Amino acid sequence: MTQPTSSSGSTPLLSLIDIEKSYDALDGHAPPSVLQGVNLTLEAGQSLAIVGPSGCGKSTLLNIIGALTRPSGGTVTFDGVDLANKSDEQLATFRNTHLGFIFQSHHLLPQCSALENVLIPSLVHHDDDLKRSAPQRAKELLDLVGLGDRTAHKPGQLSGGECQRVAVVRALINQPKLLLADEPTGSLDEDSAAHLGDLLATLNQEQGVTLVTVTHSPALAARMELKLTLRRGRLEPWSEA
């Protein structure tokens, strides 16, 4: 198959071609397709916000990009590799190696310190060098997000915004090629949300982290380089409406 190419002629980091998704009927009524032909090309180093009304399929799309859900139709290509050819086990390894996830709730383990929480994804990484260097990297990243003096704190001893910053570091610990965030500021107050938006923008602009975030927040969307709206099952140029 011909590999998708970007405008620069190189292979994009992520390519979605005609992605469709329907869920199975739960009550005898077949629901309409959530995604009806989503096309997207993302280059390494870019940042993208996807906005759209509740229920339009944003999380569904993010989960397809993150190889957590298989599409009903279409092709997802990551770094030139068609994800449809991978088994569920291979997809799990792919996620842990190449992707970082941030959700609306931080999902930190309450009994573990900030540092221990951050290190969890590295414990199952296949690369021994990356595993060995993880504690040092974790401390540097926690420092970078302003939590250098909170590494021994457990989630119950941190604020909501601080927990979410720990979750960002956890998502970065395996040096992912792509960071995916689903409503990362959704559970934060205005100041903490602004702080997290600054952090994500800085990670993109200064550390080169490639980022796709789903958000209801115009302020967070405004911090991203690209903005698209999911409407009627397709991605369209961003608009406030």
Ligand SMILES: Nc1ncnc2c1ncn2[C@@H]1O[C@H](COP(=O)(O)OP(=O)(O)OP(=O)(O)O)[C@@H](O)[C@H]1O
């Ligand atoms: N596992 C599932 N089985 C059946 N239907 C589902 C499933 N997951 C999501 N849906 C349906 O798909 C549609 C899109 O859901 P999705 O969670 O992707 O929306 P969203 O845009 O992320 O919404 P929100 O902004 O509220 O988070 C909804 O109508 C939802 O009910």
Ligand SMILES: [Mg+2]
């Ligand atoms: Mg959602």
